[in-house]
Amino acid sequence: MLTMDFDRLGLRPGHRMLDVGCGAGRHAFEAYRRGADVVALDRNAAELDGVATMFAAMAEAGEAPPDTSAVALVGDALALDFPDATFDCVIAAEVLEHIVEDDKAMWELARVVKPGGIVAVSVPRWLPERICWALSDAYHEVEGGHVRIYRADELVAKLRDTGLRPVHRHHAHALHAPYWWLKCVVSDENPLVRAYHRFLVWDLMRRPWLTRTAERLLDPLIGKSVVVYLEKPAVVDDAA
Numbered sequence: 001m002l003t004m005d006f007d008r009l010g011l012r013p014g015h016r017m018l019d020v021g022c023g024a025g026r027h028a029f030e031a032y033r034r035g036a037d038v039v040a041l042d043r044n045a046a047e048l049d050g051v052a053t054m055f056a057a058m059a060e061a062g063e064a065p066p067d068t069s070a071v072a073l074v075g076d077a078l079a080l081d082f083p084d085a086t087f088d089c090v091i092a093a094e095v096l097e098h099i100v101e102d103d104k105a106m107w108e109l110a111r112v113v114k115p116g117g118i119v120a121v122s123v124p125r126w127l128p129e130r131i132c133w134a135l136s137d138a139y140h141e142v143e144g145g146h147v148r149i150y151r152a153d154e155l156v157a158k159l160r161d162t163g164l165r166p167v168h169r170h171h172a173h174a175l176h177a178p179y180w181w182l183k184c185v186v187s188d189e190n191p192l193v194r195a196y197h198r199f200l201v202w203d204l205m206r207r208p209w210l211t212r213t214a215e216r217l218l219d220p221l222i223g224k225s226v227v228v229y230l231e232k233p234a235v236v237d238d239a240a
Helices: 026-033 045-061 102-112 126-135 152-160 176-185 191-206 209-222
Strands: 016-020 037-042 070-074 087-093 113-124 165-172 225-231
Touching: 016 026, 016 102, 026 037, 026 045, 026 070, 026 087, 037 045, 045 070, 087 102, 102 113, 102 152, 113 126, 113 152, 126 176, 152 165, 152 225, 165 209, 176 191
Parallel strands: 016 037, 016 087, 037 070, 087 113
Antiparallel strands: 113 225, 165 225
């Protein structure tokens, strides 16, 4: 399940992409398939073992171009261990809402992307997230859980302060919002929750036109995530 629109990332074979807080690696895998040199970074070493295993399996199966690289690294979003202007594209999907010093992480994202490169960030959207917080304290009062709820304009303003220039935004995963609301009300073992989860898995695998159309129409209303795309301005030659 991809949150980012890869057509907007501008990735081309040979580009370098950093996936900050990669989790299970869904976006990193797609970038690797498209021929990017990928660094998947996360604080969870155990989860990164699975990402590295998948990278190796993809290479063996020929799912990525043979001259493309992909590595999984343990790292900290507040102190990215890369030189300035290293990557053509940097993404952070559903990460910033977990970080207390989110402004510091945003500056790091902007620092390591090249001039002319793209930074893409997604966070839970304000209204669906506010409903989850209202329905269940346990939803967010967990170690490593969500520490804030963003309004889209607030998120864009904070990213703009790093010198990035917003170029687009959209919403995603409308069909997932009711699932999380339901989970906040009843337990994971409830038959309704389990049935809804099966539906989401079926939809992910089959992607029928009916649910794809429904989600496209519902995304502006109840999309679970807001996604923003920003460009790092190219360096201007003052002598020109």
